[in-house]
Amino acid sequence: MGTVGENEHQALVVLSGGQDSTTCLYWAIEQFGKANVSSLTFDYGQRHRIEIECAANIAEQAGVTNICLPIDTFTALGGDALTDSQIDVEPSKAPDNDLPNTFVPGRNLVFLTFAAALAYQRGIGNLVTGVAQTDYSGYPDCRQETIYALQKTLRAGMECDVVIHTPLMNFSKRQTVELARDLGGLDAMGLTHTCYNGMRPPCGQCPACTLRAKGFAEAGIEDPLLQAKWPTRLKRFITRCKAKVRRRADRLFSCDLPAAICGPDAKSIESRRFAVFVTRILLARTDQVVGNSKPQ
Numbered sequence: 046m047g048t049v050g051e052n053e054h055q056a057l058v059v060l061s062g063g064q065d066s067t068t069c070l071y072w073a074i075e076q077f078g079k080a081n082v083s084s085l086t087f088d089y090g091q092r093h094r095i096e097i098e099c100a101a102n103i104a105e106q107a108g109v110t111n112i113c114l115p116i117d118t119f120t121a122l123g124g125d126a127l128t129d130s131q132i133d134v135e136p137s138k139a140p141d142n143d144l145p146n147t148f149v150p151g152r153n154l155v156f157l158t159f160a161a162a163l164a165y166q167r168g169i170g171n172l173v174t175g176v177a178q179t180d181y182s183g184y185p186d187c188r189q190e191t192i193y194a195l196q197k198t199l200r201a202g203m204e205c206d207v208v209i210h211t212p213l214m215n216f217s218k219r220q221t222v223e224l225a226r227d228l229g230g231l232d233a234m235g236l237t238h239t240c241y242n243g244m245r246p247p248c249g250q251c252p253a254c255t256l257r258a259k260g261f262a263e264a265g266i267e268d269p270l271l272q273a274k275w276p277t278r279l280k281r282f283i284t285r286c287k288a289k290v291r292r293r294a295d296r297l298f299s300c301d302l303p304a305a306i307c308g309p310d311a312k313s314i315e316s317r318r319f320a321v322f323v324t325r326i327l328l329a330r331t332d333q334v335v336g337n338s339k340p341q
Contacts, residue, residue: 053170053206059160060084060111062100064257065175065213067237068221070107071230072212073173079108083169085160086113089152090120090128093243102236114159125149127241134241134251144183145252147241153186154195161199161207170207177213177221189214218260226266235269246271 056077060066073082086100097113104111119128126132126146134147153176160172176187185191189211196209213221225231239257240247247254247270261268 053168055081055083055167055169056171056173056210057160057164057167057169058082058084058109058173059156059175060086060100060104061175062086062096062098062103062238063175063253064225064234064237064239064260065177065221066100067103067175067233068225068228068230069173069175069210069212070103070109071225071228071233073171073210074107074109075228076210077171083110084112085163086111087116087156087159088113089116089118089149092127092130092134093238093241095243095245096238099236099238103233106233106236107230112163114163116155116159119149119152119155122150144185147252148184151186153184154191157192157195157209158199161203164207165203165205170205171210172207173210173212175213176211177216179215179217217263218256219263222260222264222266226264231266232269235272237270239270 054077056073058066058070058073060070070082070084084100084104086097088094088097101111101113122128124132125148126134127149132146153174157172157174160174164170164172174192176184176192178188192209192211192214196207199205199207199209212224216224222234225234238245238247239253241251241253242248247257249255249258257268
């Protein structure tokens with residue numbers, strides 16, 4: 046069986062934008078050298094889409110390239126809380142299969158298969174993923190036996206010697222936090238996103254937030270995310286959202302909607318008050334969506 050190419054000492058990190066994959070990015074940089082590391086992010090219609098932006102910011106700060114590939118099949122399948130907005134994230138597991146409703150069947154298998162395909166094209170011999178079977182949410186595709194089986198399948202199906210590295214497989218969340226610190230990646234934790242509900246700062250209630258808080262507490266380290274200044278790209282995104290709201294409110298000042306509702310004499314004071322009222326609500330909602338606080 047041959048190698049995937051001349052760059053067998055290079056590594057491709059599956060970077061979700063979360064705590065674990067970011068720690069793995071810094072692990073890969075330590076193991077292979079920054080010049081030999083690149084990252085891959087997937088847009089699969091996840092509820093917490095903010096992580097895509099976070100992944101780009103993390104890669105930029107670390108000095109590695111980042112590619113984002115779209116996968117909309119999971120959204121089409123639905124049936125889980127991460128890809129179906131009609132399903133609320135539940136803290137408990139289902140009684141029939143002992144899995145949380147945030148489990149996306151086949152997600153890591155698909156991610157690593159696409160990552161292997163990209164690595165094959167680019168002659169990269171190493172894949173790095175942040176899956177772990179300790180202090181995890183119970184996902185079966187995070188287990189060591191699953192990764193071993195997938196690596197064997199990929200090698201057979203692509204006739205290559207691809208290696209799937211899982212640095213965190215047997216690490217607790219506390220150990221993951223300590224590893225990030227030791228690798229110099231603790232500051233990058235302030236750019237990460239973990240919350241399944243897409244809140245920033247995190248909601249603190251979903252299973253992902255609970256596990257993250259537990260790890261930092263046990264390590265005795267303050268979570269940089271809770272004190273982080275927002276990245277420039279996120280600030281610009283919020284600014285654009287608010288600008289759109291204000292433009293819509295400006296159009297409301299000059300439209301005939303209030304007059305049509307309240308009569309021709311109502312366009313002046315009633316229209317203005319109504320527009321101000323709507324603007325305040327929408328601007329407040331914009332701040333709430335991105336985390337109930339304003340950029341620093």
